Amino acid sequence: MAHKHNGKVAPHVHHHDAGDAHSEGSHCESDIQPIVYPENIQRRLNALKHIHMDIQKHEHHMHVQIFQQEADTYKKMLPLLKKRAEIISGVHEPTAEEGQFKLKDDAPAPETTPADGQKGIANFWQTVLMNSGHTVDLVEQHDHEVLEYLVDVRTVYTEKPLGFKLEFEFRENPWFSNKVLTRGYEFEDEISREDLYLITGLQPKTTQGTVIEWKDGKNLTKKEKITYQRNKKTGERRQMKTEEEQDTFFSFFTPAVTDLRALMKSLSAADDSVDTEVRMATAQKIQDAEMEYELASVLRTRVIPRALLIFTEEDDEDVYSDDEFGNEDDEDEDEDDDEDGAGDAGEDEDEESDDEPPAKKGGHGPGGMKKGVAGTPPGKGAAGKPRKN
Template identity: 35%
Template sequence: MSSNVEIGKKAEELVAPTPQNTPMANAPLTREALSRPTVGTIGEEEEDGAAATLAGNPALAAIVQNRLSTLVGRSSGYVESLPDHIKRRIEGLKGVQVEHSKVEAAFQKEILELEKKYAEKYRPLYQRRAEIVQGKAEPTAEEVTAGEKSDELDEDDEDEEEDAGPKVSLATAQAPADAEAGIPEFWLTALKNHASISELITEADEEALRHLLDVRMTYLTDEAGFKLEFVFDASKNDFFSDTSLTKAYYYQDEVGFSGDLVYDHAEGCKINWKEGKDLTHKIETKKQRNKNTNQTRTVKRTVPVESFFNFFSPPKPPAEDEDVEDEEALEELDSRLELDYQIGEDLKDRIIPHAVDYFTGKALLHEDLDAFDDEFDDEDDEDDEEDDEDEEDGPKRLGVSAGSNMAGSQEPQECKQQ
């Protein structure tokens, strides 16, 4: 079974009111704020009526839940009750929809080809960015001036701008002879200012990610999909010998219900850890005593731990013929797959194209404004619901929350060696 995650599907994101641009500070976001499909939870003020009844009676809640689960996907019987000549027309509409789906698939493939075309136009800009970040080149006066003008256009608080006084241009500024080259910890900071990725990065991971030189995206040539590449400074990396770590995302041939491309699976790579430096595992030591001889022995075992680098061992969808009886485990796997695909999508469409905005925190500011608009609309809806409840005291509509965890992995490919 493949996980059908539609690319165009975005969810509301909650972000911090102030951007963070320091790599040592945790990004001010939680896993609940991930840009992934979610379902709203029941508010405290709504826990009355039917909701309160179910909350106070777990047995009744279980019965209702089981009953509802049996109704999902079942026909109401209306279509089956229609005359045959009406049913025939409905089947004809389905045939028209088949042709529509073919056009949709062709449309999405053309969009993908257009994205590939413009990816080549972006490439020299990303190369220029990498040169500046890594200290291989300094920005020109023209580039600095263009950046400063962009900042002026983005100013939202005129009073704050006036109080700050006139800004001094950095276009002609010169770095001291002994200044550090490039922009230290550029990619670590950018990644930590993204909601879902910041939750994956541990303090130990930061030591390795400080040597991250570049993050790149290329479209696959033989199949529909894209590949992410994390390039590291091998001369300073004490954790693994790979010069780059890769992960590829593959699309299915057909499009989803809404006309978007659908993810099929992801493939990571094997990380060649240096001895004692594996960030994804730890060694537990335990002493055992023989009951007969009273001798003791020390047993060591390797256990997995949370780490950003688990990203390169993605969760594996169950096979088509695999029967998964544990529904809870299957739901957990689906959540992990959605999270994994969403991170890859955000890297491709957000972080890589707008890396400097994630480094400075500007990206968080824009996302915060979007979240504020969504929250404002939600408050209006809540007021309307309260007015309706005053007029008529009826049962509340129940909701559930969607969670996510990380585990399980694909068989990795080999990463690049120096």
């Protein structure tokens, strides 16, 4: 099933690692017609259901243990991840010994260019997000400059309640005042009998984000649209400014719904008396929530641990060849810029704004999604170019 984030399909997020749940309840129970069996078959099926519930209890316990083991392993890696962050940010300069690496003793040293004097590795995490097939199509052109200030991405695990939180740390920047943006999930402490019957992993109960403290005029979730009205009688023009929603990677930090269990139950409880549009809207919210959870999970279990290989384009899942898929021309335009504003009782005639700058465009991902080119790190070649999916 294709999942959307900000109206876009997110690639390669169908991973259920370390006890993560495959979400259930995405359709309304009233749509499912029960199968009628002969009495003797039903009796045997009931017996099997008792066995199934016992199996489910063991499986759920296993998923909890796997997640706890993942958390314990991550704690052991914290000193290494801290040192990695210090090298990337320029706090720690590797020694001569640390700066030498070969997979094979007879491997030739990699080609380099003269030292450029910079500290750390510029645009490391921006490049990781642009190179990863899991995140590239969620990053818009207007997100690139902000992501240059991203200095670290890490995971924080909690035991009570069981869950995790992603932390994106930024240097001081012109867009927002927050130093750290977060998105976290808590799992169910107690599983109901109904949920245990169907569950295939840990169920996220709630999710929390960050209220981004946008600086004046810098909110990337909004964009200003300018149109002009011309008075049919006088020919006079006047400027009209409106604000509308804009796709951005930073919407990830502000979940539309925080109580995920209540959201699931609202659709399961819906019947034919509930308006179809309401049910469809709820189903879309569930689909968006599922995508965001899977994205958070893959960031936690793959992107963060394997950030180096994604940056250097050595990761087996995250490297995509432009030659393999061919190059595509830019076609997407912001069609909304051509829409007319509201007239005044037939007296004013709407016009397009001649003063608007052309919309920035990126390349294309699946389904015509826009994506741009991240800044290429010095001496890095094509690390920042968009990947094809």
